C-alpha cells in the first residue's frame with residue numbers, strides 16, 4: 478500500500494492532502510512535491526523487498542507512488558520495465574573517466590525517458606477520473622502521453638511547436654490525439670496548453686505544474702541505485718531542459734536515503750545545449766535566479782526552454798549535491814552521437830548530450846578522472862533521424878555481378 482500522504486510545497490512548505498488539486502501550490506504558486514511517510518515506511522520496507530519484485534517501472538515502487546490502486550498501474554502500463562544500465566569501457570576511455578555507465582531510457586516503449594513521467598501522470602488522470610489529458614511537448618513527452626492515454630482510454634491534446642521533427646510528430650499522431658501546433662517555441666507551447674487546460678479543466682501532464690510527472694520520473698534514481706547494488710555512481714549526468722529529470726532524480730535519491738536504502742547522494746550534473754543554456758549561464762555566474770535566455774539556432778529542437786520554470790530549484794540542487802550545470806555545443810553533441818553509435822547505441826541529440834557534457838567537463842578539468850559516472854541516454858536516435866551522423870561506408874548501388882566478382886577485402890579498406 479502506498480505511503481503517500483499528500484503534497485508539500487517546495488517553496489512555502491505548505492502541506493496539502495492527497496485529494497488536493499494536482500497543480501501548483503494554491504498559496505504561493507510554488508512547485509508541489511508528493512510526500513510520503515518515509516519514517517513509517519522505513520520500518521516495514523527495505524532493499525530486499527524491492528530486489529525481490531519484478532522490475533516493473535512504477536509498480537515495483539508502489540509504496541512510493543501517489544497511486545492508490547495497484548490495478549491502475551496495469552491499466553496504464555505499456556509494459557515498461559527498468560531500463561538497462563550498460564557499462565562501456567571504450568566510452569570511459571574516450572571520456573577519460575574511470576567507469577562510464579549508460580542508463581538506456583532510449584529503450585523505453587515510446588523511445589524516451591518520457592514514459593516515466595507520462596505513465597505516472599496517466600495513473601493520476603485515471604484515479605482522478607479526468608477525461609482529457611494534455612501536454613506541451615518537443616515531441617517525446619507528447620508521444621508518450623498520447624500512447625498512455627490511448628492505452629488507458631482517455632482523450633489527449635498535445636501541443637507542439639511548428640517544426641517538430643517528423644518522427645516525433647509521427648509517433649504522436651499514430652495514437653490519434655488532438656495535436657495543436659503552436660507558432661513559437663517551447664515556452665509558447667507550454668503557455669498555450671496551460672491556457673487550454675485551465676479553461677477546459679483538462680489534466681495537464683507538464684512536469685512541475687503536475688506533481689505526478691516527477692513521481693514517475695524519479696524512478697531513474699531508484700533504478701540507478703538498485704542496479705548499482707545500492708551504491709549510486711559518483712556523478713549522474715542528465716540532459717537539462719526544463720530540469721524535470723534532474724529534480725525528479727534528486728527527489729528519488731533523497732527518498733531512498735530517507736528509507737536507508739542508500740548512504741550517499743551522487744553529484745547531479747545537467748547539460749544544456751549552448752544554443753539555449755539559461756541554467757548553465759546562471760550556474761557559471763554564481764547566480765541563484767535564472768534569467769531568460771535568448772535562444773540561438775541549433776540542430777536540436779529539444780531542451781529549448783528559454784526560461785525554465787524550475788530553474789532556481791535546479792540550481793539549488795546542483796549546488797547542494799556538489800554538481801554542475803554546463804553546456805555543450807552542437808558539434809560536441811554530434812561527436813557524442815557518433816561515439817555512442819560506434820559503441821552500438823543510437824541516441825538522439827538530447828540523448829547524447831550527457832556524454833558530450835562529461836567529455837567537456839573532463840577536458841576543462843572540472844570533473845576528476847577517477848569517477849564512476851552515469852549518463853542518462855534519454856532518447857532514441859530514431860526520434861530524429863535527420864540529426865544522426867552517418868558513419869562507415871555506403872557504396873553506390875552495385876550490380877550483383879560486380880559484387881560477386883569483387884574481393885571482399887576491398888569493401889573493408
Ligand SMILES: Cc1ncc(COP(=O)(O)O)c(C=O)c1O
Nearest residue numbers: 617718719720721722827855856
Ligand atoms: C530525449 C529527451 N531528453 C531529455 C528531455 C528532458 O529534459 P528535462 O527533464 O530537463 O526537460 C527531453 C524532453 O523533451 C527529451 O525529449
Ligand SMILES: [Zn+2]
Nearest residue numbers: 486489502505
Ligand atoms: Zn507554497
